[in-house]
Amino acid sequence: VRTGSLQVDLGTDPRAWFPGGFELVEAWWVVFLHHDVLIEAAGLEFLFLAAVSTWALAGWLGLGSAASLLASLTVASIPGLSMQSLACLNDAPVAALVLAAAALITARVPSSLLIFVGGLAAGVKPTTVYAAPGLLLLLFLVRKSAPAPAASRVLPALLAAFGVLIGAYWYVRTWILTGSPLHPLGTALLQGPSGPPLQRLGVNAGSLRDALADLVNHRIYDGRRMYNPLLEHSAGWGVAIVACGLPALIAGLRKVPRLRILAAAFALSLASVLSLVVN
16 A cells, blocks of 8 residues: 555555554563564463453353353353464454453443443454444443442543544554555455455345354354364354353243343344354
8 A cells, every 4th residue: 555655565465454453462472572482372361351251241140159160161161262362363352352341331330441442342353343232232231220430530531542542543544544444345455366255344134144054054063174263164162052051041041031131132243243244
């Protein structure tokens, strides 16, 4: 991309223009040691965040300490999540941040803290916002009363501004250099060599239908490929989630009102994501 006298080269993959917030977290594990031997620790930080967020959500559902710990460890051992956490990919961190946002919503924290997490998530991967409808539904259903007031208004406001700054930096940079904050979305650069584009703009009902059908018909069985970080043709949920988690979810929906709220929120996020991405 050339703008005036400035030339920017981010390599051959057009998706290199997308936000690089997770890469910055990885950099902290490299810059001081001058070596990348611990670079995967960045992913482990987010895996820990996913586990802790699950523990918090389990507590909100009324589970005891033992069951909450079991839920937390089960999520940490999901094959897809744990493998991606050691593969320098930003998908697992996005999942962890979505879980963290849900846990903070149920804790009824000030909105400024949610803005902070949202800014961090948008700075890691722009498609994080595809999960926002479910989180907004959870926010609406949980916060029928006002959140608990913060002890200070200054610190939450600073956190919100910091999160927005971190997330917005990447989009402002791309806007200045290319004329579009979402570049290369909407351009021919994301068109696959043979077939659909790597990413589209807008909702597509056919993509939602096909993705749900593939999920039910073969992806949840993880049988078409060996486990790998890219999770090609597999959901990567693993045996515990499919064989134990899904039946427990169905049983819990009958008895736990808060679980129905949480399930509805995550179901809406799932439908939103699958309708906005290319199957």
